[in-house]
Amino acid sequence: MKSKSLEAFYTKFADLADAAPNTMPSAALREVGHFNIFRVADLMRSYPNKLPMTFDRQEYYxxxxxxxxxxxxxxxxxxxxAHNALWVATSRVPYRWVPHTLEQTGYFCLFTEAFLLPAKTSVAAEDLPIFQPAACPVVELTDEQYATVETVFEKMAQEIASGYTYKYDLLRAHLWELIHMGQKLQPTPAPLPGHNASARVAALFAELLERQFPLATPQQQLRLRTPKDYADHLAVHVNHLNRVLKETTGHTTSALIGDRVAQEARMLLRQTSWTVSEIADSLGFSDVAHFCNFFKRQTSLTPGDFRG
Known part of the structure; x- marks a missing residue:
């Protein structure tokens, strides 16, 4: 599943909003990264004939x-x-939005990593908790929370239409405000049990596991597949890694890897046209039978039954 580009988004948006495809920012803006803001109501003009959106990964936040x-x-x-929500998306995870009624309002903004680079910050956007695959991408909001977040979007919408020379510096500041609002709204993770050193190894393992995904094409294969692969990469003994993960998560290294591989398998079976053989090969299985047995243990279904 290839990621869709910004150019593809603007072409699609023009079609959905029945507008001329001239909303792609100029080369001058692209030199400082990309940022733009849209109203959800504009996407609803062609509903239901041209919605919902396709299930894809995108090349932007x-x-x-x-x-x-x-x-x-x-x-x-x-x-x-049910009513109000804030949700975030990255190129790591495919997604789509499906409206159930015509009464849809709100805003959405697109931006690239490059747009945030001029900001003086100690962390890259891709490393922020809100953009991690394990984060909760959809947070339901109260009416009060919705109004607070909406104010930031409204300031961005007003500023992007202005002629202020330094408007993109101001937009960048508003965007950081929005990102931190979203992070504050994230569910508070439960503290990891055990010593700090064990918690650190567990966190490094979790980050390394997520970095193996997503698989974009049938030719791409997992680089790390076994507990020993992960232990070697983290420069620890495999028995130590297994003991740490058992203490901090309650699960073995093999179980954690298996759960994440099964999640990717379900996504690929449901959202791509890859053959079962291609999925098995990409996920590091020696043959289709081995993959089918693994998938049935994880889900109680065969890949064919799951795909329907």
């Missing part, structure tokens, strides 16, 4: 403020939105 009954699908999960 997206932060959306949604009001209305809808659904967000990401990876192998589905989240129903």
């Amino acid at each position: 997206k932060i959306c403020l949604i009001r209305g009954h809808s659904r967000v699908e990401y990876a192998d999960k589905v989240v129903e939105i």
Whole structure:
């Protein structure tokens, strides 16, 4: 599953909003990265004939403020939105938004890593907790929280239309404010048990595991597949890694790897046209039979039955 480019987004947006495809920013803006903001209502003009959006990975970040009954699908999960929600998307995880009614309002903004680079910050966007694959990408909001976040979007919408010479510096500041708002709204993770050293090894393992994904093409293969692969990469003995993970997560190294591989398998089976053989090969299985047995142990279904 290849990521869609910004150019593809603007072509699609022009089609959905029945607008001329001239909203792609100029070369001058692209030199400082990309940022733009849109109203959800503009996407609803062609509903239901041209929506919902396709299930894809994108080459950019997206932060959306949604009001209305809808659904967000990401990876192998589905989240129903009853009223208000804030959700974020990165190129690591495929997703789509499906409105259930015509009454949809809100905003969404697109931006690239390059747009945030001029800001003086100690962490890259891709390393922020809110953009991690394990983060909660959809957070339901109260009306009060919605109004607070909406104010930031409204300031960005007003500023991007202005002629202020330094407007992109100001937009960058508003975007950081929005990112930190989203991070504050994230569920507080449960503290890891055990000593700090063990917690650190567990965190490094979790980060390394997530970095193996997503698989973009059938030719791409997992670089690390076994507990020993991970232990060698982290420069620890495999028995030590297994003991640390058992203490901090309650699961063995093999179980954690298996769960994540199964999640990717479910996503690939449901959202791509890859053959079972291609999926098995990409996920590091020696043959289809081995993959099918693994998948049935994880899900109680065969790959064919799961795909339907």
